[in-house]
Amino acid sequence: MLTLSLMDKNNNRLFIHKDMEHVTLEHSVEIILTPQFYTFIREDLDVKFTYQAKQIAASLFDDYIDNSFDYQYHVNKCNDKWCFFAYNIEEIDQFLESVGIEKHRVSKIYFAQQLNDELKEPIYLSEKNILQTIDDIVTVIPSRLMEANSYYKSLNLSEIKLSSGITMGASLDSFISLKETIILSSLFLILGIIFITEGNRIKSSIFNENQKLTELLDENPKYTSSLLRKSILDKYTPIDKKEREKRQSIKEISKFLSAKSQLQSLNIEKDTIVANIQTSDSTISKQVETHAKAKRFKSTSNGLDVKVEKKL
Amino acid sequence: MNIMTLQRYKNEIILLVAILFALFAFIYKLSANSYVQENQTIIQKQVTEINTITNLKDQWGGKNMANRVKTLKTAVTTSKVKSFNKKSKKLIASYMNLTANELNKVTNKLINIPVQIVTLNINKNGKNQYSMELTCKW
Numbered sequence: 060m061l062t063l064s065l066m067d068k069n070n071n072r073l074f075i076h077k078d079m080e081h082v083t084l085e086h087s088v089e090i091i092l093t094p095q096f097y098t099f100i101r102e103d104l105d106v107k108f109t110y111q112a113k114q115i116a117a118s119l120f121d122d123y124i125d126n127s128f129d130y131q132y133h134v135n136k137c138n139d140k141w142c143f144f145a146y147n148i149e150e151i152d153q154f155l156e157s158v159g160i161e162k163h164r165v166s167k168i169y170f171a172q173q174l175n176d177e178l179k180e181p182i183y184l185s186e187k188n189i190l191q192t193i194d195d196i197v198t199v200i201p202s203r204l205m206e207a208n209s210y211y212k213s214l215n216l217s218e219i220k221l222s223s224g225i226t227m228g229a230s231l232d233s234f235i236s237l238k239e240t241i242i243l244s245s246l247f248l249i250l251g252i253i254f255i256t257e258g259n260r261i262k263s264s265i266f267n268e269n270q271k272l273t274e275l276l277d278e279n280p281k282y283t284s285s286l287l288r289k290s291i292l293d294k295y296t297p298i299d300k301k302e303r304e305k306r307q308s309i310k311e312i313s314k315f316l317s318a319k320s321q322l323q324s325l326n327i328e329k330d331t332i333v334a335n336i337q338t339s340d341s342t343i344s345k346q347v348e349t350h351a352k353a354k355r356f357k358s359t360s361n362g363l364d365v366k367v368e369k370k371l
Numbered sequence: 372m373n374i375m376t377l378q379r380y381k382n383e384i385i386l387l388v389a390i391l392f393a394l395f396a397f398i399y400k401l402s403a404n405s406y407v408q409e410n411q412t413i414i415q416k417q418v419t420e421i422n423t424i425t426n427l428k429d430q431w432g433g434k435n436m437a438n439r440v441k442t443l444k445t446a447v448t449t450s451k452v453k454s455f456n457k458k459s460k461k462l463i464a465s466y467m468n469l470t471a472n473e474l475n476k477v478t479n480k481l482i483n484i485p486v487q488i489v490t491l492n493i494n495k496n497g498k499n500q501y502s503m504e505l506t507c508k509w
Contacts, residue, residue: 254396
């Protein structure tokens with residue numbers, strides 16, 4: 060009897076079967092499930108895409124699996140037909156734990172059916188079982204049914220190309236499909252990037268004003284204090300207001316004057332400006348009064364003399 | 372949470388991370404907005420205040436005013452300047468026999484110099500003859 064290497068050291072691939080011994084792993088492994096852990100159906104269906112085939116997978120296994128358990132399905136194209144696998148990931152998970160394989164060590168899961176060409180000749184699984192392809196289906200056969208002088212092939216798993224593997228996580232059903240995840244996540248990412256860009260643009264909008272303020276404060280460091288600024292403003296603002304009013308009032312009074320209306324006196328004291336204007340006749344006198352009122356002067360006339368007055 | 376659970380809900384976790392990213396980005400945008408709203412008003416107020424202070428001080432601060440008020444003395448002939456006393460930051464001046472044109476000239480000069488007019492008394496003394504007394508400070 061030939062000894063079969065079930066654990067490939069280079070590629071870390073491992074057959075999983077119920078009689079396997081406890082293993083200790085330091086690296087991740089790819090596991091190949093023997094038919095003890097899955098149910099296989101091959102069908103010639105008129106569907107084009109894998110996702111379409113996967114949609115009908117559950118109904119195909121209705122009569123073959125125990126519906127009281129939660130099964131997962133894997134579908135791949137094999138030649139011109141569709142290969143359907145039903146498996147219970149929780150059962151596999153529990154078994155792996157019992158033989159010392161931690162879940163996070165399992166990088167990929169394959170099905171022994173995918174080795175149907177390599178298993179035309181039997182391989183030795185354990186003292187009790189062998190693995191062989193019978194009628195294109197990989198099958199676990201009790202070794203006692205084999206002839207005593209049977210030849211067992213030595214299989215180097217690292218040399219075999221395997222595709223269509225699944226991961227532990229992916230084998231479990233997600234509430235959201237990968238396609239939806241990609242679309243929605245992309246939308247949220249784009250939205251997030253737009254918000255961040257917009258936020259940065261908003262923040263930079265006061266950059267110029269901030270820089271202007273910094274320059275002004277660098278030129279006048281003492282104005283950093285708001286109290287000092289207020290104090291200076293309190294001092295100069297009334298002066299500015301009153302002095303402008305005084306000058307404006309003088310200019311306005313000068314406009315009331317003409318050859319027929321002459322200035323007799325003009326006095327500015329405290330907050331009052333008073334001017335006496337002598338007019339040549341009552342018409343001019345009324346004109347001066349009208350103009351004075353228009354400029355918000357208080358005016359009184361005594362004959363041809365008009366007195367205009369304003370509180371500053 | 373073990374690796375298997377993470378793998379099982381990988382799609383949901385990716386989507387959750389994307390949602391959280393968008394949410395935090397939105398909060399960042401809101402905070403940027405509120406930061407700008409709060410600070411823009413403050414900054415603009417400070418800039419306006421400093422500019423106003425600078426302008427007011429330049430105008431009413433009395434820099435080089437001792438020389439500028441001298442033009443009030445030279446605006447008319449010396450004989451018409453009755454008195455011209457400039458002490459510290461104060462000027463007391465008195466004019467007599469000013470014609471209407473001369474009065475205009477002195478008055479125009481006065482209102483164009485940024486001094487505080489404390490008192491100003493203009494009186495007509497005769498035909499086309501005015502006297503003027505003024506006190507100003509800076």
